[in-house]
Amino acid sequence: MYYEMIGFHGEAQDEPLTDEIECPDLSKATLFLDLDGTLVDLAPTPDGIQVAPDLGELLGLLYERTEGRTVIISGRAIEDAAQYLQGFGGPMIGGHGAQERLVDGTIKRHELADETTVQRLGDMADSFAATHPGLLCERKPTGVVLHFRKDESLAAPAYAFLRALSETHRGFDLHHSKMAYELRPAGIGKDVSMRKMMQQDGFAGTRPIFFGDDVTDEPALQWVAAQGGIAVKIGEGETAAQARLEDPSSARRTLRRWTQKEH
Ligand SMILES: [Mg+2]
Structure with a gap:
């Protein structure tokens, strides 16, 4: 316990991993971020998650740095995910791609979801x-x-x-x-939604970045890596991503560091 507190264990070990990821030029990137297990620790029940108090502010900064191209992409319904992200008004993709929240706040539902x-x-x-x-x-x-x-x-x-x-x-x-x-x-997936979004005006031509933790994130991680983007896997498990961070807190630290770097 003592060692954990002073940082010989855990916190100290993930720093080198964090540093392996290059700091991208956010003004030329589109940043896709999963929520559960990526920005927020998993909890025994979906409504038991604890959101870091500065997460909304961090997302706001990222939204500015990417010039509006910071996208929350979650398996949760948008109405559900949004309640944990007060203060973030940027684009969101929910239900693994079955829903999309546009910049004007309206929620579009995929026609496949009868x-x-x-x-x-x-x-x-x-x-x-x-x-x-x-x-x-x-x-x-x-x-x-x-x-x-x-x-x-x-x-x-x-x-x-x-x-x-x-x-x-x-x-x-x-x-x-x-x-x-x-x-x-069927036919819905984070990778499908990402491809679609990356073809839109304002997104096309930018470099995709994706942080995800789950097996269901793999097709999207693979796609981002193949585009020459930055695919970051959070936590353990096999992955197509080129980079890995230990847990949501190291993911948030990395993102915070990116907002502090000038290009
Ligand atoms: Mg997740």
């Missing part, structure tokens, strides 16, 4: 979770998630249940993420 089907899938997953204490059902405007973080022995039944739903509801794919399984419309 409302009636999403409702029905949510009702069924809710009932399933109700009979399996330890499973948490998270309903999204575009899909549904079963979290088994509280009881890992429920991973298999949660998978089997959603797998069956994905087979009986065409157009919805099953995805595995950290301690959770999720159903979301």
